[in-house]
Amino acid sequence: MDDNHLELVHLLRAVSIEFSLRQAEFAAANGMHPTDVRALVSLLDAARAAEPATAGLLGSRLGLNSAGTTAVIDRLERLGHVTRTRDPRDRRRVLLSVTPEATRLGQAFFGPAIETLAGAAASLTPTEHEAVRRFLATAQTAFGGCGGAAG
Template identity: 40%
Template sequence: MAGSVEQQVTKVPEDVLRRISDLSRQTSTLTVMFHSWVAEQMGLSGTDHKCLDLVARADRPLTAGQIAELSGLSTGAVTGVIDRLERAGHVRRVRDPHDRRKVLVEVSGFDESKYAHLFSIAMDSLQRTLEQFSPDEWPVIERYARTLFETMNGEFAKAAGRRD
């Protein structure tokens, strides 16, 4: 590849892998518990909250099948999620303007700013954490987080039989 920087692959020592894995596991548990608390404050289940997040972050309305693929849930489970989110006034089903046989799910009536205060804990923690590193280190932290996400997302997709 012209202009690309070759990354040297270094075998990670077992003790480093174990320490970072343990910290990642603890962070993951804390993240799940935090989002369960946020969901509860919103009157949603954790699954409904994260599916709403998938729809809200998408650059277009999604089909139930796409939500199932992104979430790893069955289409039947996603139907229940959409029903609950629709009853709560957060999403609505609309006909696909290009294919009237398809039904799309889009955000409606969901005001993220109404719940922003719930995320201030996480944002304040992130701010305080990043302040402990130099601005020169921030791109490395961001590259680590992005690479971890992309790698895990690809592996989880394969394991779940999804495309990506």
């Protein structure tokens, strides 16, 4: 594979490392474990997609077993970042949601970077936007199956 093609892979890897470092900083500044931050992001993504966020969904997204998932949810609930409510359509099921306070903390920390990225995305032509979207979707799929890890 030629270096020109690998440049995008290397940039994606560098972005991933920087994002992981910022997540760790955010976690440390707010008394959380880095997995807790990934859990919050997963729950926010589920809410954006109008998916019911359950412990099972969260565990699957984080690659955790039931005990590990419960520990994450318990920590986040103790910190006031997540609430558990009974599903009004199926009282046996518990739904998870991110609290407004946790959302505010995330916005305060990650908001400037997200605004910069959204601005960069807004400057793309529709063709460029589709190319970036396709590349990132392929990267997500590729890494979702990497080493047998859950996607």
